[in-house]
Amino acid sequence: MAHTSARPPQKPTPDSSRRSEKSRRAIYAAALTLVTEVGYPKTTIEGIAARAGVGKQTIYRWWSSKADVLLEAFIDLSARTAEATARPEVVGKQSPYEIPDTGDLEADLKLVLRAMVDELLDPAFEAPSRALAAEGVVNEQVGREFVGKLLEPQLQQYVKRLRAAQEQGAVRTDIDPRIALELFVSPLAQRWLQFTGPISYEYTDRLVEYALYGLAPRGPAAR
Template sequence: MPEPQAASPRTPDATRRSERSRRAIYDAALALVTEVGYARTTVEGIASRAGVGKQTIYRWWPSKSAVLLDAYLDLAGQAAAEAQDGQDGAEAAGLPDTGDLAADLRAVLRATVDELNDPRFEAPTRALTAEGVVDGELGARFVERLLEPQLQLYVDRLTAAREAGQVRDGVDPRVAVELLVGPLTHRWLLRTRPLTHAYADELVEYALHGIAPRQAVEGA
């Protein structure tokens, strides 16, 4: 009888190994920028924390800012998936549309406040925002890959509201969006005052109704 042959060793799965390394690098980059700040975060430090060689990082990214951007986009994608869990396709595709524009905007801005105050997001968001000011290429990538898609969701919701008669004709949805997210970002970035749900609600009120005195109701 032929002797049983030894089982051949399993071929290592390079794809799975690469994904584990990539995940470890993402986690290391986000952890370091939170613990020691962007200036003291280095490619060497990320590699050491992730348990990979420095050349592994440089094979996939040209700089620490590129690593951090991809790590942040991955984190944002995970958070979006968690938020959409249990929602139907229409809700998951954009901002909520309950028919009550003010309530929908309050809900979204409150969620944004929570995210900006979340320690997982605060340090990397500040780092990318600041670095994007001096690094035009990084700033453009940050806008293109993260900020612009998020702003477009607002534009789409406000456009639908305008078509439904909830926003007056002639209003540019893109400018209207800036009335909502601009002040929120300013307060968060400069830490002028606490970022709260109450402040988010006020922004919606001011953006939808303005600050000029309202006309008296006819016949009152």
């Protein structure tokens, strides 16, 4: 998922490939540090190049805009954070965002949401993702790129898991999974984004229970 826009020169020698990888890492780190320190509007390609110790042209060779660099740096960070915070049960899967299917939907959802809590509270992840998310709120183009390249692929994993649950009889078949996932994902996102409340495993566990079983009483008489 990470390298959609541009790549290091083709058929590199082992040495130049190593140099490229080193530069790429330095550029990612510089971009994330800068956006954290000065915010998105004041982050420039020049500033990233200076801090990474590379020439401006090195950046322009691989990326077409600062939005591109930042988004890729962030996708890379997010994948590494997700891997680092993933429970043993999910490590080794194809995608760090993949949701396990043990046949127990409630347990599987609780597990991935707890991992998301860890990711959101990880300081290395928090500052740059807040800077990017804030820009996305006022800059629709950045917002939509952020969603399309980063958020939506993660949300689609929930769609996949909910579809499997529909086949297993654990979710009603008249439910739209793309909307349903928002009942437990969006509350956590809003508490994190807007400081509307504390974030904990207990909280996300409750979200899953409320979403699956509903707020209205259950019983033969209920709908």
